[in-house]
Amino acid sequence: GENVEQHPSTLSVQEGDSAVIKCTYSDSASNYFPWYKQELGKGPQLIIDIRSNVGEKKDQRIAVTLNKTAKHFSLHITETQPEDSAVYFCAARSNAGKSTFGDGTTLTVKP
Amino acid sequence: DAGITQSPRHKVTETGTPVTLRCHQTENHRYMYWYRQDPGHGLRLIHYSYGVKDTDKGEVSDGYSVSRSKTEDFLLTLESATSSQTSVYFCAIRGGETGGSYNSPLHFGNGTRLTVT
Numbered sequence: 001g002e003n004v005e006q007h008p009s010t011l012s013v014q015e016g017d018s019a020v021i022k023c024t025y026s027d028s029a030s031n032y033f034p035w036y037k038q039e040l041g042k043g044p045q046l047i048i049d050i051r052s053n054v055g056e057k058k059d060q061r062i063a064v065t066l067n068k069t070a071k072h073f074s075l076h077i078t079e080t081q082p083e084d085s086a087v088y089f090c091a092a093r094s095n096a097g098k099s100t101f102g103d104g105t106t107l108t109v110k111p
Numbered sequence: 112d113a114g115i116t117q118s119p120r121h122k123v124t125e126t127g128t129p130v131t132l133r134c135h136q137t138e139n140h141r142y143m144y145w146y147r148q149d150p151g152h153g154l155r156l157i158h159y160s161y162g163v164k165d166t167d168k169g170e171v172s173d174g175y176s177v178s179r180s181k182t183e184d185f186l187l188t189l190e191s192a193t194s195s196q197t198s199v200y201f202c203a204i205r206g207g208e209t210g211g212s213y214n215s216p217l218h219f220g221n222g223t224r225l226t227v228t
Contacts, residue, residue, distance in 0.1 A: 001170070006153075031214070032214040034216050034217070036217075036219075041221070041222075042221050042222075043115075043201050043203075043219030043220050043221050043222055044154070044201075044217075044219050045219070046216040046217070046218075049214070049216055051214055089153060089154065093214075097142065097161070097205075098156060098159065098169065099156070099217060100156075101153040101154040101155075102153055103151060103152060103153040104153050
């Protein structure tokens with residue numbers, strides 16, 4: 001089955017700096033890669049996703065890059081703000097429809 | 112927010128007792144999932160459903176069963192709760208494929224915190 005590894009497990013940055021979270025996956029059939037943000041006491045919420053036919057996608061301060069050859073994808077957050085503090089999860093899914101999640105990254109943005 | 116309601120939000124139960132968690136959606140989505148979240152393990156799939164009365168196992172299904180008798184409700188049952196099932200349980204839904212694409216995101220409920228003593 002699919003295996004997704006996510007690094008780092010914790011990340012602390014100063015407000016205004018950039019944050020990068022990286023994930024690798026094992027199943028070459030995976031073709032959809034979402035990123036979720038989870039705030040305390042709530043369920044994860046989609047923040048951005050990328051399909052396998054695209055190498056990069058950007059939405060304001062958030063961007064995701066995908067390298068299918070190397071089987072890794074990354075989340076980039078620029079100009080971080082305290083409200084970006086949360087747990088972030090990457091996931092990979094193939095056409096079989098089941099998502100496999102990374103173990104999560106706890107991001108702390110210090111004001 | 113997607114219309115997903117999980118109940119109860121918190122539950123404390125004793126080892127050996129049966130427990131049922133409920134997930135209710137108002138989106139008429141085809142796919143429903145149960146995940147558990149534990150520190151250091153991210154989200155792990157327990158069971159999922161691809162239609163009424165159509166369910167399948169995930170990676171950590173032992174000790175759990177599910178039922179889906181209506182599109183809107185997906186129940187997760189712990190037949191005899193154990194301390195290892197202490198966790199936060201999340202329900203998620205997903206719309207069907209569009210244009211042949213499987214690439215639609217999951218929408219999660221706010222979770223049920225279950226403690227087995």
